[in-house]
Amino acid sequence: MVKLISLGKRFKEVQAVDDLSFEVKGGEIFGLLGENGAGKTTTLRMLATMLKPTSGTASICDLDIVKQPSEVRKHIGILFGGEAGLYDRLTARENIAYFGKLNGMDDNALKKRIDELSQTLDMEEFIDRRVGKFSKGMKQKVTIARAIVHDPEVMLLDEPTVGLDVTAARTLQDFIAQCRDQGKAVIFSSHIMSEVERLCDRIGIIHKGRLVDIGTIDGLKQQYNNSNLEEVFIQLIGGKSA
Ligand SMILES: Nc1ncnc2c1ncn2[C@@H]1O[C@H](COP(=O)(O)OP(=O)(O)O)[C@@H](O)[C@H]1O
Ligand SMILES: [Mg+2]
Incomplete structure (x- = not known):
């Protein structure tokens, strides 16, 4: 591969x-x-x-x-240590969706995929909150989800x-x-x-x-x-x- x-x-x-x-x-x-x-x-x-x-x-x-x-x-999905590069003023979902769109995903597929990732990564509690005040661990989950949103x-x-x-x-x-x-x-x-x-x-x-x-x-x-x-x-x- x-x-x-x-x-x-x-x-x-x-x-x-x-x-x-x-x-x-x-x-x-x-x-x-x-x-x-x-x-x-x-x-x-x-x-x-x-x-x-x-x-x-x-x-x-x-x-x-x-x-x-x-x-x-x-x-490819990319996760480079150190740099989170998330938009603080967007919610977790919006951050992930933004990347999905860059990879050509449509709204339906995105919604389905983000719900799925939110569940597997245990992010449901904060998926619709702005990432600005997230802990390091929460931000990390968002970056992981973002890296694999396009599977x-x-x-x-x-x-x-x-x-x-x-x-x-x-x-x-x-x-x-x-x-x-x-x-x-x-x-x-x-x-x-x-x-x-x-x-x-x-x-x-x-x-x-x-x-x-x-x-x-x-x-x-x-x-x-x-x-x-x-x-x-x-x-x-x-x-x-x-
Ligand atoms: N943009 C750059 N310009 C000049 N030298 C670089 C640049 N990026 C990396 N290097 C040099 O290339 C070598 C390998 O660096 P790097 O790939 O970052 O190593 P590692 O990730 O294993 O620590 C080092 O000597 C580093 O100084
Ligand atoms: Mg290095």
């Missing part, structure tokens, strides 16, 4: 992402694991068509991210649990697992080992923009003869640093 083909991005002298190639299938959670500055956000921004690659490309649902960005956008096949999540309290982080992790169970392809970045271990079917470890290794968590542990993922990670990136 998602295929990176020698994907690369250079910012002047910095090769932020270097020749990345891997595939993620439907019903799979793929974790992009790397330290700060490893190139996770840049990779996800390219997949999300927010940033043009300087080399290589990727396809999402067989659509090329460089040649067919607007088509690609219909198939995308592919979810791109950049450190989505950063800054969330334990409960909100768990809600989000449950949501990510649900996406997988619905057959979506999920790519999410993180540097939190426990969350990666709990959620991911496969991981790719990136360091200085390059894919250092890729595999299932158990597979990598076996390969490096270490039952501690964090130690495997440090071994892998430690061995590669200057």
Whole structure:
């Protein structure tokens, strides 16, 4: 469902992402694991068509991210940590509907879908209130609903649990697992080992923009003869640093 083909991005002298190639299938959670500055956000921004690659490309649902960005956008749900970007003066429902309309949904489909999401995400109490005074957890639910209102096949999540309290982080992790169970392809970045271990079917470890290794968590542990993922990670990136 998602295929990176020698994907690369250079910012002047910095090769932020270097020749990345891997595939993620439907019903799979793929974790992009790397330290700060490893190139996770840049990779996800390219997949999300927010940033043009300087080399290589990727396809999402067989659509090329460089040649067919607007088509690609219909198939992806994006959740980037930190920035909520909600309109305070609109209600939760209006915020979500606004995005649905941008994705070409009609009023009937939208109403049905938002009611459904409101129920599954437990937002019924505040769905018709303005988001301005919402707590962080409430805003988070609205951003999740907004990201999936058009029922995308592919979810791109950049450190989505950063800054969330334990409960909100768990809600989000449950949501990510649900996406997988619905057959979506999920790519999410993180540097939190426990969350990666709990959620991911496969991981790719990136360091200085390059894919250092890729595999299932158990597979990598076996390969490096270490039952501690964090130690495997440090071994892998430690061995590669200057
Ligand atoms: N807009 C930009 N201009 C210049 N350099 C950038 C830009 N965005 C990211 N970089 C650089 O690219 C590298 C990868 O950054 P990033 O993808 O944000 O890493 P991560 O998300 O893994 O922390 C870093 O060295 C960063 O400084
Ligand atoms: Mg980042």
